[in-house]
Amino acid sequence: MGTTTNSSSPMVKAEQVHKNFGPVQVLRGIDLEVSPGEVCCVVGPSGSGKSTLLRCVNHLEKINAGRLWVDGELVGYRQRGDKLYEMREREVAAQRRDIGMVFQRFNLFPHMTATENVMEAPVQVKGVRRADARKRAEQLLERVGLADRMASYPSQLSGGQQQRVAIARALAMDPKLMLFDEPTSALDPELVGEVLDVMRALAEDGMTMIVVTHEMGFAREVGDTLVFMDDGMVVEAGDPREVLANPRQERTRAFLSKVL
Amino acid sequence: MSDSHDSLSKKPADEPGSGGGDVRERVPPEAIRAVPVRHWGRWIGVAVVFALLAALFQAFRGADINWDVVGEFLTYDTIIEGAGKTLWITLLSMLLGVVLGVILAIMRLSGNPVLSGVAWGYIWFFRGTPVLVQLFLWYNLSFVFETVNFGFYKDEMNDFMTPFLAALLGLGLNEAAYMAEIARAGIQSVDRGQTEAAHALGMNNGKTMRRIVLPQAMRVIIPPTGNEFINMLKTSSLVYAIQYTELFRAGNTISTRNLAVMEMLIVVTVWYLILTTVFSIGQYYLERYFARGNERVRPPTPLQRARARLTGPRRQRAGRGPAGGV
Numbered sequence: 001m002g003t004t005t006n007s008s009s010p011m012v013k014a015e016q017v018h019k020n021f022g023p024v025q026v027l028r029g030i031d032l033e034v035s036p037g038e039v040c041c042v043v044g045p046s047g048s049g050k051s052t053l054l055r056c057v058n059h060l061e062k063i064n065a066g067r068l069w070v071d072g073e074l075v076g077y078r079q080r081g082d083k084l085y086e087m088r089e090r091e092v093a094a095q096r097r098d099i100g101m102v103f104q105r106f107n108l109f110p111h112m113t114a115t116e117n118v119m120e121a122p123v124q125v126k127g128v129r130r131a132d133a134r135k136r137a138e139q140l141l142e143r144v145g146l147a148d149r150m151a152s153y154p155s156q157l158s159g160g161q162q163q164r165v166a167i168a169r170a171l172a173m174d175p176k177l178m179l180f181d182e183p184t185s186a187l188d189p190e191l192v193g194e195v196l197d198v199m200r201a202l203a204e205d206g207m208t209m210i211v212v213t214h215e216m217g218f219a220r221e222v223g224d225t226l227v228f229m230d231d232g233m234v235v236e237a238g239d240p241r242e243v244l245a246n247p248r249q250e251r252t253r254a255f256l257s258k259v260l
Numbered sequence: 261m262s263d264s265h266d267s268l269s270k271k272p273a274d275e276p277g278s279g280g281g282d283v284r285e286r287v288p289p290e291a292i293r294a295v296p297v298r299h300w301g302r303w304i305g306v307a308v309v310f311a312l313l314a315a316l317f318q319a320f321r322g323a324d325i326n327w328d329v330v331g332e333f334l335t336y337d338t339i340i341e342g343a344g345k346t347l348w349i350t351l352l353s354m355l356l357g358v359v360l361g362v363i364l365a366i367m368r369l370s371g372n373p374v375l376s377g378v379a380w381g382y383i384w385f386f387r388g389t390p391v392l393v394q395l396f397l398w399y400n401l402s403f404v405f406e407t408v409n410f411g412f413y414k415d416e417m418n419d420f421m422t423p424f425l426a427a428l429l430g431l432g433l434n435e436a437a438y439m440a441e442i443a444r445a446g447i448q449s450v451d452r453g454q455t456e457a458a459h460a461l462g463m464n465n466g467k468t469m470r471r472i473v474l475p476q477a478m479r480v481i482i483p484p485t486g487n488e489f490i491n492m493l494k495t496s497s498l499v500y501a502i503q504y505t506e507l508f509r510a511g512n513t514i515s516t517r518n519l520a521v522m523e524m525l526i527v528v529t530v531w532y533l534i535l536t537t538v539f540s541i542g543q544y545y546l547e548r549y550f551a552r553g554n555e556r557v558r559p560p561t562p563l564q565r566a567r568a569r570l571t572g573p574r575r576q577r578a579g580r581g582p583a584g585g586v
């Protein structure tokens with residue numbers, strides 16, 4: 001963990017990414033590089049565009065300008081010559097398969113048990129046989145510490161348990177990149193730890209992760225890089241321990257003094 | 261965090277309302293035996309209702325109704341056959357209405373302007389015209405088209421457009437327009453996060469709709485669909501006008517022969533009540549099924565409730581477990 005080699009090609013690369021909703025400029029030229037195996041933590045004030053950036057990475061939002069690559073492939077577009085072609089729905093779906101996403105509000109499927117939630121995408125998208133998918137789902141749920149809650153519906157689980165099911169659900173697709181959008185923000189304080197533990201274990205296994213979070217302790221301990229965003233731009237990026245200890249930019253300092 | 265919990269439970273036990281104290285030393289308080297509120301209004305209501313029922317009963321006893329005829333024809337072959345046909349045309353029309361309605365709702369909500377425009381036009385036409393007129397339009401199609409020709413199938417329109425087919429098309433296509441609005445409300449009631457989660461897992465729009473959105477929309481769609489079903493049972497009596505021999509027409513045909521008009525109407529009424537009652541019970545269980553995963557709003561079945569009453573208060577929460585007994 002930790003050592004990010006410059007030689008390997010980046011897992012995620014953003015070049016001057018712009019995104020606006022109507023007249024509102026939400027991302028205003030994001031440059032970002034995340035290497036394979038890297039844990040990149042993104043912090044910043046509310047409304048700075050952190051969620052929007054994550055959603056652009058798996059094409060839940062279309063970017064308006066700039067370029068965005070995941071594992072060397074343009075996200076949502078095909079380039080021929082100097083012309084860009086929008087991808088068809090099927091191609092976009094195929095790209096998203098390899099990118100796991102965990103949401104602030106879990107978004108588990110409420111009409112399915114924990115196991116069924118985890119099995120759903122492998123069976124429906126990859127065509128895995130149900131029996132195999134079930135076995136794999138049970139292993140994953142065990143891995144996130146939910147061996148005894150497999151038959152429970154989301155409404156019967158605590159927030160922390162639901163979020164761990166959501167992580168298992170994303171892992172079931174064997175993603176090469178995991179996106180976390182404030183995975184612990186909707187949790188009671190005593191439940192935050194159990195979710196962070198799962199994420200820490202995942203990082204130790206070498207998963208490439210982009211984590212939007214307000215948990216500075218997690219960023220310091222687990223993060224390889226810390227990106228501070230404000231007003232749709234990357235204000236400062238670097239080693240988390242360094243940035244947190246002596247931020248170079250005034251805006252970073254102001255933000256950190258409020259949250260630390 | 262756990263420290264603060266400990267300090268909480270160390271509060272003195274005699275403090276009122278403090279949970280988790282030293283329970284062993286407490287004697288449970290005496291159960292409350294208060295005089296319940298008397299609902300005088302209800303008793304007066306019951307008396308009034310009984311008085312009215314008695315008056316009604318008296319009036320009908322004096323009326324010129326031959327109850328023997330009612331009893332005799334209640335299980336008469338053609339009446340039962342008619343009831344069966346009412347049930348059949350209702351089921352098929354609703355099936356057509358639900359399937360087409362859901363498709364129309366999805367078209368209406370799709371980003372494709374052609375699809376949503378077509379759906380809008382369909383709903384505009386079929387909701388804007390009386391179903392009786394639509395039934396006659398289908399039935400009389402042979403006035404303007406003498407033959408049908410689908411390429412693979414050719415026939416005289418008169419032979420093709422039977423009363424049954426005209427009834428099915430008239431009722432079903434009209435129903436689809438209403439079901440489309442119901443399904444649209446249901447689909448829109450599902451949190452957008454569900455679609456995003458499914459898309460993020462690599463599911464395409466079709467799979468997301470079928471596997472994730474529609475099953476959740478069902479909870480909103482089923483109750484009004486049950487109403488539509490019961491409405492359809494009754495509306496289907498209109499097809500007597502286009503010669504389809506369902507329950508109402510069966511009763512009518514007999515009464516033109518035996519002249520027991522009122523008696524036959526009572527027979528038909530009883531049958532409609534039987535059909536709607538059976539459907540109401542089915543609807544209850546269907547709603548329960550689609551509330552799965554939402555145990556907190558899921559009511560126990562009457563059977564479970566009766567069992568809970570017999571075995572006492574201990575069992576009252578039995579219906580909440582994951583194995584809620586579907």
Ligand SMILES: Nc1ncnc2c1ncn2[C@@H]1O[C@H](COP(=O)(O)OP(=O)(O)OP(=O)(O)O)[C@@H](O)[C@H]1O
Pocket residue numbers: 021024026044045046047048049050051052053
């Ligand atoms: N679909 C949308 N339509 C219009 N505006 C949007 C949309 N999504 C986000 N925005 C706007 O974009 C800006 C950035 O939103 P975003 O959710 O990315 O912020 P964030 O950094 O994740 O904030 P938070 O910490 O509160 O989650 C906000 O001003 C928001 O109002």
Ligand SMILES: [Mg+2]
Pocket residue numbers: 050051052181182
């Ligand atoms: Mg956000």
